[in-house]
Amino acid sequence: MALVLADVLTDRGIPVSVWGPFAEHVASLRKSRQSPRLPGFRLPGEVEVTDDHERAVADAEIVVNAIPTQFIRQVWSRVGKATPSDAIVVSVAKGIETETLKRPTEILAQALGERDLSRVVVLSGPTIAAELARRLPATMVAAAADGEAAEQVQHHFSSPWLRIYTHDDALGVELAGAVKNVIALAAGMVDGLGVGYNAKSALLARGLAEICRFGVALGAKSDTFFGIAGVGDLATTCFSPEGRNRSCGERLGRGESLIDILGSNPGVVEGVPTAQAVVKLAEQLGIDMPITHAVYSILFEKLSPSQAIADLMGRRLKAERVG
Amino acid sequence: MALVLADVLTDRGIPVSVWGPFAEHVASLRKSRQSPRLPGFRLPGEVEVTDDHERAVADAEIVVNAIPTQFIRQVWSRVGKATPSDAIVVSVAKGIETETLKRPTEILAQALGERDLSRVVVLSGPTIAAELARRLPATMVAAAADGEAAEQVQHHFSSPWLRIYTHDDALGVELAGAVKNVIALAAGMVDGLGVGYNAKSALLARGLAEICRFGVALGAKSDTFFGIAGVGDLATTCFSPEGRNRSCGERLGRGESLIDILGSNPGVVEGVPTAQAVVKLAEQLGIDMPITHAVYSILFEKLSPSQAIADLMGRRLKAERVG
Numbered sequence: 001m002a003l004v005l006a007d008v009l010t011d012r013g014i015p016v017s018v019w020g021p022f023a024e025h026v027a028s029l030r031k032s033r034q035s036p037r038l039p040g041f042r043l044p045g046e047v048e049v050t051d052d053h054e055r056a057v058a059d060a061e062i063v064v065n066a067i068p069t070q071f072i073r074q075v076w077s078r079v080g081k082a083t084p085s086d087a088i089v090v091s092v093a094k095g096i097e098t099e100t101l102k103r104p105t106e107i108l109a110q111a112l113g114e115r116d117l118s119r120v121v122v123l124s125g126p127t128i129a130a131e132l133a134r135r136l137p138a139t140m141v142a143a144a145a146d147g148e149a150a151e152q153v154q155h156h157f158s159s160p161w162l163r164i165y166t167h168d169d170a171l172g173v174e175l176a177g178a179v180k181n182v183i184a185l186a187a188g189m190v191d192g193l194g195v196g197y198n199a200k201s202a203l204l205a206r207g208l209a210e211i212c213r214f215g216v217a218l219g220a221k222s223d224t225f226f227g228i229a230g231v232g233d234l235a236t237t238c239f240s241p242e243g244r245n246r247s248c249g250e251r252l253g254r255g256e257s258l259i260d261i262l263g264s265n266p267g268v269v270e271g272v273p274t275a276q277a278v279v280k281l282a283e284q285l286g287i288d289m290p291i292t293h294a295v296y297s298i299l300f301e302k303l304s305p306s307q308a309i310a311d312l313m314g315r316r317l318k319a320e321r322v323g
Numbered sequence: 324m325a326l327v328l329a330d331v332l333t334d335r336g337i338p339v340s341v342w343g344p345f346a347e348h349v350a351s352l353r354k355s356r357q358s359p360r361l362p363g364f365r366l367p368g369e370v371e372v373t374d375d376h377e378r379a380v381a382d383a384e385i386v387v388n389a390i391p392t393q394f395i396r397q398v399w400s401r402v403g404k405a406t407p408s409d410a411i412v413v414s415v416a417k418g419i420e421t422e423t424l425k426r427p428t429e430i431l432a433q434a435l436g437e438r439d440l441s442r443v444v445v446l447s448g449p450t451i452a453a454e455l456a457r458r459l460p461a462t463m464v465a466a467a468a469d470g471e472a473a474e475q476v477q478h479h480f481s482s483p484w485l486r487i488y489t490h491d492d493a494l495g496v497e498l499a500g501a502v503k504n505v506i507a508l509a510a511g512m513v514d515g516l517g518v519g520y521n522a523k524s525a526l527l528a529r530g531l532a533e534i535c536r537f538g539v540a541l542g543a544k545s546d547t548f549f550g551i552a553g554v555g556d557l558a559t560t561c562f563s564p565e566g567r568n569r570s571c572g573e574r575l576g577r578g579e580s581l582i583d584i585l586g587s588n589p590g591v592v593e594g595v596p597t598a599q600a601v602v603k604l605a606e607q608l609g610i611d612m613p614i615t616h617a618v619y620s621i622l623f624e625k626l627s628p629s630q631a632i633a634d635l636m637g638r639r640l641k642a643e644r645v646g
Contacts, residue, residue: 126524137636138521139529141643154640163525163636165643197563198461201449202486205555206462212549223645226535226549232528239562240520313460313486317477320464320488322546 001092002066003035003043004132008159010044017048019056021067021075026051037267041133054082062088062156064123065108068268069095069178072107080111088149090121090142094177095270096277103174118145121153122170124177124229126236128243135161141229143167143174165228172220173229176211179278179292180234181271183207184245186295187238189305191246192253199309203291204231204238209322210289214278217285245271252298253305275299290315324415325389326358326366327455331482333367340371342379344390344398349374360590364456377405385411385479387446388431391591392418392501395430403434411472413444413465417500418593419600426497441468444476445493447500447552449559451566458484464552466490466497488551495543496552499534502601503557504594506530507568508618510561512628514569515576522632526614527554527561532645533612537601540608568594575621576628598622613638 006016020026029035030049033042043049050056057063063083067075072093083089089112093104100107105120112120125140132138142153142164150166158164167173186207190200211234212225224230237243248269251261262269279296282289290312297303329339343349352358353372356365366372373379380386386406390398395416406412412435416427423430428443435443448463455461465476465487473489481487490496509530513523534557535548547553560566571592574584585592602619605612613635620626 126521126528128519128521131519131521134519136519136522137525137632138519139525158640160636163638163640165641167643196451196454196457196459196461197559197565198449198451198454199459201555201559201562202460202462202551204558205449205549205551205553208549208554226528226531226554227643227645228525228528230528231531231549231554232524235527235558235562236520236524239524239558242520309460313483315486317481317486318488320490320550322550 001127001129002064003038003041004129005064005066005092005157006047007041007044007133008157008162010046011159012156014156015046015048017050017056017060018043019050019053021071023051038130038133053079057083057087060084060087062090062153064090064092065104066092069093069097069104069270070268070273072104073097073111076108076111080108080113083112085115088119088121088152090123090153091174092123094124094181095274096178096281098273098277101277101281103171103178105170105174119149120144120170121149122173122177123153123157124173124233126228126232128236128240130242132162137161137163139163139165139228139232141165141167141173141227143170143229145170167224167227167229169221169224171218172215172224175215175218175220176225176230177233178270178274179211179214180237181245182275182278182292182295183211183234184237184243185249185252185271185275185299186291188246188249188251189253189298190309192250193305193309195309200238204234207291208234210291212322213287214282214289217287218281244269248272258299272299324450324452325387326361326364327452328387328389328415328480329370330364330367330456331480331485333369334482335479337479338369340373340379340383341366342373342376344394346374361453361456376402380406380410383407383410385413385476387413387415388427389415392416392420392427392593393591393596395427396420396434399431399434403431403436406435408438411442411444411475413446413476414497415446417447417504418597419501419604421596421600424600424604426494426501428493428497442472443467443493444472445496445500446476446480447496447556449551449555451559451563453565455485460484460486462486462488462551462555464488464490464496464550466493466552468493490547490550490552492544492547494541495538495547498538498541498543499548499553500556501593501597502534502537502615503560504568505598505601505615505618506534506557507560507566508572508575508594508598508622509614511569511572511574512576512621513632515573516628516632518632523561527557530614531557533614535645536610537605537612540610541604567592571595581622594618595622
């Protein structure tokens with residue numbers, strides 16, 4: 001996501017620096033201008049690629065966090081101190097920290113010295129990076145309590161191939177982005193078991209209802225979950241063959257073990273730690289999340305995916321309840 | 324849908340008769356017990372296949388309408404008279420009559436002699452028939468103002484592979500089923516143009532918001548559109564390669580003409596007449612439906628699908644609004 005957003009800004013004539021925590025990755029990117037995860041993509045020559053985080057953020061008006069959730073705290077313990085106090089911080093991370101049950105923006109605000117959360121903007125939506133790399137059309141929301149910060153992000157990141165809406169429910173947008181990765185694991189299992197589009201679409205609808213219940217219990221607005229960053233992101237994550245969460249679920253559905261899958265996967269599967277965090281929070285809040293619990297039991301308690309589907313289909317017949 | 328529902332009921336030990344308006348189709352089905360649209364499916368021997376509509380419905384406790392929307396009035400001018408007055412009538416049709424702007428259940432109630440609409444049950448959900456034919460797991464809602472009628476349908480049609488929820492918003496369920504076919508045409512165009520999952524998922528989210536605005540303006544509940552028969556059915560229709568509406572849209576996206584597509588298609592593409600009906604109703608009600616209008620303009624006013632996407636992406640930047 002960092003690279004494709006750098007491409008958007010560069011096309012708009014906005015200067016960009018890219019930094020990463022691994023010096024060898026940075027050196028490789030600086031030389032090749034390519035990423036193994038983005039076939040055909042070339043990072044524009046104007047983008048500075050640096051392994052000096054202080055240099056990267058020193059004069060920044062906007063700093064984008066694209067670090068996976070479980071590593072934000074560690075990385076930002078350094079980056080946060082160097083970030084100008086008037087910079088807008090944007091997060092595209094989608095998860096919940098398992099140790100603390102904090103959201104990415106909460107971790108960022110702490111790393112920034114308990115800065116006002118209202119100017120930490122969540123940028124989220126259905127954005128498979130490999131498609132943005134090809135400049136295929138996509139949409140996102142820029143969500144913050146501070147409407148002016150959200151509008152600045154909307155203004156800077158909008159391009160002919162990326163349409164950005166502002167949004168005032170950063171909490172809801174961030175929770176939607178996190179929990180959809182858990183549902184995407186289940187969607188992948190449906191694919192691995194070969195049980196079809198009807199089952200996957202029912203999963204999407206019932207998963208969305210769970211995400212919404214969860215978010216509303218934590219203080220988010222229900223409408224958020226039915227927008228681009230809610231159902232839109234959920235749909236692309238459940239249906240695009242490229243997503244890591246869906247792919248991990250598919251391998252689980254085919255009978256592979258989680259350890260083998262994670263061991264052979266170079267990227268981070270955000271849905272796995274997020275499932276742990278969501279189950280903990282749901283228990284604290286007393287929210288019924290049968291799909292999330294089933295995913296958790298498959299990941300960590302040896303429930304088989306086919307048994308999980310049979311259990312969900314065999315629950316007592318009832319009226320449909322959304323939200 | 325008639326055949327796969329007959330399979331569900333037969334498996335439950337419930338006697339079923341199937342009737343159709345075309346004698347040659349009925350004769351072929353009675354002999355082969357197969358349908359060219361359901362590969363590998365075999366209609367159980369217990370199911371009676373008849374070309375005598377009076378015989379088919381004479382002692383029926385439940386009569387299912389699976390006639391495409393624009394033909395219901397004509398067919399039911401005969402069937403309605405023969406239907407027992409205490410039978411529950413179930414509709415699985417998904418459209419709006421272009422001439423009258425009536426929903427299937429309204430047409431059925433008229434054909435039944437202005438019978439109480441509350442006992443006409445809408446049965447809807449993400450149900451690609453070819454998957455139900457393979458007995459892959461699926462979900463539906465049985466929706467009616469009369470809760471006891473909805474429960475009877477839930478009871479009869481529930482099976483190990485078909486989970487049915489009751490629902491009290493028959494209007495919303497029926498409208499969701501109709502308008503999703505229009506959005507599915509647009510989803511197919513996204514496929515035909517090859518612009519990816521991000522664009523299709525944004526379309527799904529913004530299309531859902533349109534469907535919801537439309538439904539609420541007509542008196543439906545917004546929650547309905549975020550359930551199985553709303554977003555669930557929309558997802559399967561937009562993503563399953565098998566749907567006729569999505570496939571028609573894909574050919575439009577590749578540059579084929581509507582006349583050529585409909586001429587080569589043996590089935591009914593419900594989204595085409597539904598787009599006409601929805602545009603008329605939306606104008607009467609003053610509802611903003613940019614995607615539906617774009618589909619209408621592509622179908623009937625020679626707008627190109629790629630120009631339509633450029634227009635939608637280029638609208639004035641704004642805040643996201645759902646419902």
